[in-house]
Amino acid sequence: MRISIIGAGYVGLVIGACFAKLGNEVVLIDVDEEKLEAIHNKASPIYEEGLDELLSQVHIEVSTDYQKILPSDIIFICVGTSSDESGSIFLEQITEATKQIAEVVKTREGYCVVAVKSTVAPGTTEELVIPLLETSGRKVGDDFGVCMCPEFLREGKAIYDFMHPARVIIGEYDSKSGDMLYKLYQSFNAPILRTNLRTTEMIKLASNAFLATRITFINEIGNICKQLGIDVYEVAKGMGLDDRIGSGYLNAGLGFGGSCLPKDLKMLISGATEVGYKPTIIEEISSFNDAQPLRFIELLKKHISLKGAVIGLLGLAFKPGTDDVRDSGAIKIVEALLQGGAIVKAYDPMAVKNFSKLFPQIEYVTKEEVLDSDAILIVTEWEEFNKLDYKGKVVVDGRRIVKAREARIYEGICW
Ligand code: UDX
Numbered sequence: 001m002r003i004s005i006i007g008a009g010y011v012g013l014v015i016g017a018c019f020a021k022l023g024n025e026v027v028l029i030d031v032d033e034e035k036l037e038a039i040h041n042k043a044s045p046i047y048e049e050g051l052d053e054l055l056s057q058v059h060i061e062v063s064t065d066y067q068k069i070l071p072s073d074i075i076f077i078c079v080g081t082s083s084d085e086s087g088s089i090f091l092e093q094i095t096e097a098t099k100q101i102a103e104v105v106k107t108r109e110g111y112c113v114v115a116v117k118s119t120v121a122p123g124t125t126e127e128l129v130i131p132l133l134e135t136s137g138r139k140v141g142d143d144f145g146v147c148m149c150p151e152f153l154r155e156g157k158a159i160y161d162f163m164h165p166a167r168v169i170i171g172e173y174d175s176k177s178g179d180m181l182y183k184l185y186q187s188f189n190a191p192i193l194r195t196n197l198r199t200t201e202m203i204k205l206a207s208n209a210f211l212a213t214r215i216t217f218i219n220e221i222g223n224i225c226k227q228l229g230i231d232v233y234e235v236a237k238g239m240g241l242d243d244r245i246g247s248g249y250l251n252a253g254l255g256f257g258g259s260c261l262p263k264d265l266k267m268l269i270s271g272a273t274e275v276g277y278k279p280t281i282i283e284e285i286s287s288f289n290d291a292q293p294l295r296f297i298e299l300l301k302k303h304i305s306l307k308g309a310v311i312g313l314l315g316l317a318f319k320p321g322t323d324d325v326r327d328s329g330a331i332k333i334v335e336a337l338l339q340g341g342a343i344v345k346a347y348d349p350m351a352v353k354n355f356s357k358l359f360p361q362i363e364y365v366t367k368e369e370v371l372d373s374d375a376i377l378i379v380t381e382w383e384e385f386n387k388l389d390y391k392g393k394v395v396v397d398g399r400r401i402v403k404a405r406e407a408r409i410y411e412g413i414c415w
């Protein structure tokens with residue numbers, strides 16, 4: 001099929017490369033020329049396992065010019081949807097992209113489907129995207145179709161997740177729209193659920209909120225276990241053996257970060273509040289998670305006074321396998337350390353470039369130099385941190401690095 005993707009970010013680029021690999025004709029549109037140039041030269045602008053190799057195997061047309069999407073059967077919207085502190089999402093990117101698509105739909109002969117992949121609050125596709133597309137003078141259902149088809153990719157495992165989806169959810173304006181996406185996804189070995197647009201938008205938000213809930217639940221159990229001298233990882237193992245519970249997303253620690261889980265909770269909270277419902281559980285999960293990195297700092301303060309101390313961070317990315325630092329726990333930790341007067345040194349195998357844009361004032365060093373600090377904080381569970389020599393050190397561990405237990409003083413966040 002002929003597929004266009006608007007937004008060559010973490011999601012758009014991965015799905016573009018994967019759809020091309022599966023034999024589709026792919027056009028990738030972005031406003032960022034530097035990013036497109038890198039992709040054109042087959043160098044991924046982000047770190048994602050297997051992506052450079054995949055880009056070297058496929059042909060993708062890249063452009064800033066929306067006219068290139070004219071012949072497409074399906075146009076996926078994959079631009080970002082960031083949110084501010086209050087949780088209200090900024091829909092500028094999606095609004096701008098949709099307006100540009102409408103200009104193309106205006107002149108297009110024949111039917112095509114516009115499919116939203118960006119995470120949006122329930123109702124957004126119907127109330128924002130469709131009206132904007134209809135400013136073209138064309139009519140949804142007759143001249144073009146609309147779907148909402150979220151991705152459930154985990155960064156670091158995105159290509160694997162794309163190729164092996166647990167499920168495909170197709171939210172459709174009408175069955176003609178959905179048929180087009182069904183045709184694209186039917187060869188995947190996964191159940192396909194076809195439903196309406198706003199249900200699909202909610203499935204995406206509820207799924208991420210549920211994962212966030214599991215993590216927060218085990219973090220709370222972990223905080224209790226620590227007081228009682230019980231190993232929460234053994235507890236999680238025991239719980240996970242019950243297949244009603246399952247073992248996923250029960251790793252206790254610093255909490256969740258990234259571009260999705262924190263933002264999606266906020267999106268749910270503001271959506272609920274707008275319709276007059278107070279989502280107490282979800283609000284509590286969000287604020288519990290915000291507080292977990294600060295709890296971590298309190299544990300550090302048991303062993304060292306921050307003022308003038310050299311504190312070394314192992315890990316800055318929101319999880320291993322990515323260079324992404326969006327909503328990483330490291331951000332709150334560094335803020336608190338700097339506020340307390342500490343001198344901060346940090347190491348991450350992939351995320352230094354992105355983190356240094358947020359914190360140019362801290363020192364970025366090798367992992368060996370981090371080990372020379374007065375105290376070491378483990379923030380991301382990169383595998384290589386399991387090979388360091390922690391003997392004689394003071395370590396506060398947010399991610400359960402077993403080798404770090406050799407430290408002179410070792411303190412786990414929930415264990
Ligand atoms: C995606 C989803 O879209 C988001 O809603 C979801 O919650 C997480 O995954 P992501 O791929 O991580 O977002 O976003 P990002 O890496 O910021 O990429 C968005 C891209 O869209 C950027 O390359 C940006 O330059 C581009 N863009 C943005 C456009 O091309 N046009 C615009 O008008 C705005």
Ligand code: UDX
Pocket residue numbers: 151152153154155156208211215248249250251252253254255256257258259260261318319
């Ligand atoms: C998530 C969803 O998993 C994915 O389906 C969706 O499309 C995008 O959002 P991602 O943000 O890439 O993916 O990362 P994920 O692997 O889910 O981890 C999210 C955060 O939770 C990370 O900060 C991670 O460290 C943390 N986490 C995860 C835990 O603290 N404990 C766990 O057991 C699992």
